[in-house]
Structure formats: C-alpha cells, structure tokens
Amino acid sequence: MKGEFIVKKVNKLIREMRGTTHQQNLAEELNVSRESISKYENDRTKLPVDVSNGFMQKFNNPEFAITLGHEYTGTGPIWLDGPNVDLHRSSVKEKTLEELEEAIHKLRNTSLAKPLVNLTPYELQSVREALEELVEAQTAMAHLVAVICMETGISYTDVWAQHYRSLQSSGYVEV
Known part of the structure; x- marks a missing residue:
C-alpha cells in the first residue's frame, strides 16, 4: 500500500511538471514515446532511471528528486506534504x-x-x-x-x- 502511494505521487509530480506542455513535446525532449509519458502519468509503467534523470535535467525539481529516491529504494527522506507540515x-x-x-x-x-x-x-x-x-x-x-x-x-x-x-x-x- 505504501509503495502504491509513492508511485502515484511520482506520477502526480510528472503531470504537474509537464503542466501545459503536450505529452508529445515532452516525449520528444526526453527521447521517449508519447505513450510512455502517458503510462508514467497514469501509473501503468514505472519510471525508468534514465528517464527520471531526463526529468531532473529538464525540471530540476527537488520534490521530484526526493520522491524518486524514496520510490527507488524505499528508504531515505520522503517529501513531507501532510496537514502539519509548514514548508516556509x-x-x-x-x-x-x-x-x-x-x-x-x-x-x-x-x-x-x-x-x-x-x-x-x-x-x-x-x-x-x-x-x-x-x-x-x-x-x-x-x-x-x-x-x-x-x-x-x-x-x-x-x-x-x-x-x-x-x-x-x-x-x-x-x-
């Protein structure tokens, strides 16, 4: 159950980082298919390490990096986003x-x-x-x-x- 939550979190972050960019445009930048982007965003395929590196190079998103580290290993810091967190x-x-x-x-x-x-x-x-x-x-x-x-x-x-x-x-x- 816990692992499922983290995977959904990574997928949510991918959609957030992509924003209004079309899946096809992002796919071309990351040298993957548009279908792959869709699968990453919809929890049908786990994000490969080389593609995650591409996302980091493009978006330089610390939340994504921390979340990925935890997803890949099941250890290390996890992004804090609960109701009692103040990230100021x-x-x-x-x-x-x-x-x-x-x-x-x-x-x-x-x-x-x-x-x-x-x-x-x-x-x-x-x-x-x-x-x-x-x-x-x-x-x-x-x-x-x-x-x-x-x-x-x-x-x-x-x-x-x-x-x-x-x-x-x-x-x-x-x-």
Missing part, C-alpha cells in the same frame, strides 16, 4: 536546527566504543534512538536544501553536482 523557509530552517541539535545530543550520549555485537540491550536501544534522530535530521536537511533551492532558483542538481565533485577531489569517492 523559516519554519524548515528552525525545524532543521531542532532536529540537528537533537541528533547531535543523542549521538554524543551514545557510546560506539566497543564492538557493536557486544552491546547490551540498553546500549543497543540508545544506538537505535540515535539512528532515529539522525534520520529525522536527514529528512529536515533534505527539505531545507530543497525549499531554499526552489525559492532562490539555485539549481538543486548543481548543488549536488558540486558536492559530488568535492567528494571526488577529496578522495572520498572514486571516478
């Missing part, structure tokens, strides 16, 4: 700071010194709580980057590309 940049910034502080506090108070296979149930619970706080912080940070990019017009894909280049030049990832 100031609210997202404050929530991110709050989540980061909670994660740092929990992580500082979690011992990882001994082999993790030797943790007591109490220590293991502390590690689990730290991981949950880190995941909450990761979701908040993802939304802060997305919201700021959307509001300023700073390219979301360029921000990530610069980060990947930095990781590569520092020797953290291989070519």
Whole structure:
C-alpha cells in the first residue's frame, strides 16, 4: 500500500511538471514515446532511471528528486506534504536546527566504543534512538536544501553536482 502511494505521487509530480506542455513535446525532449509519458502519468509503467534523470535535467525539481529516491529504494527522506507540515523557509530552517541539535545530543550520549555485537540491550536501544534522530535530521536537511533551492532558483542538481565533485577531489569517492 505504501509503495502504491509513492508511485502515484511520482506520477502526480510528472503531470504537474509537464503542466501545459503536450505529452508529445515532452516525449520528444526526453527521447521517449508519447505513450510512455502517458503510462508514467497514469501509473501503468514505472519510471525508468534514465528517464527520471531526463526529468531532473529538464525540471530540476527537488520534490521530484526526493520522491524518486524514496520510490527507488524505499528508504531515505520522503517529501513531507501532510496537514502539519509548514514548508516556509523559516519554519524548515528552525525545524532543521531542532532536529540537528537533537541528533547531535543523542549521538554524543551514545557510546560506539566497543564492538557493536557486544552491546547490551540498553546500549543497543540508545544506538537505535540515535539512528532515529539522525534520520529525522536527514529528512529536515533534505527539505531545507530543497525549499531554499526552489525559492532562490539555485539549481538543486548543481548543488549536488558540486558536492559530488568535492567528494571526488577529496578522495572520498572514486571516478
């Protein structure tokens, strides 16, 4: 059930991003058939990775990127759009700071010194709580980057590309 919701969300985003552009025009830009665009929008075919990359290059939509990441892996941040979400940049910034502080506090108070296979149930619970706080912080940070990019017009894909280049030049990832 949860996976179905995410697929429908991706399809909804495709329709929103396409806007008033005809399916045929978008299909030509992405080098796919008009029928494929229709199938992606109507939940008849899952969006292939190469086509999703084409959508990101064309629309540079952070919400789409976050939603796709979750759809493909079933993990990672999910786009927050529930009734209690306030995606105003100031609210997202404050929530991110709050989540980061909670994660740092929990992580500082979690011992990882001994082999993790030797943790007591109490220590293991502390590690689990730290991981949950880190995941909450990761979701908040993802939304802060997305919201700021959307509001300023700073390219979301360029921000990530610069980060990947930095990781590569520092020797953290291989070519």
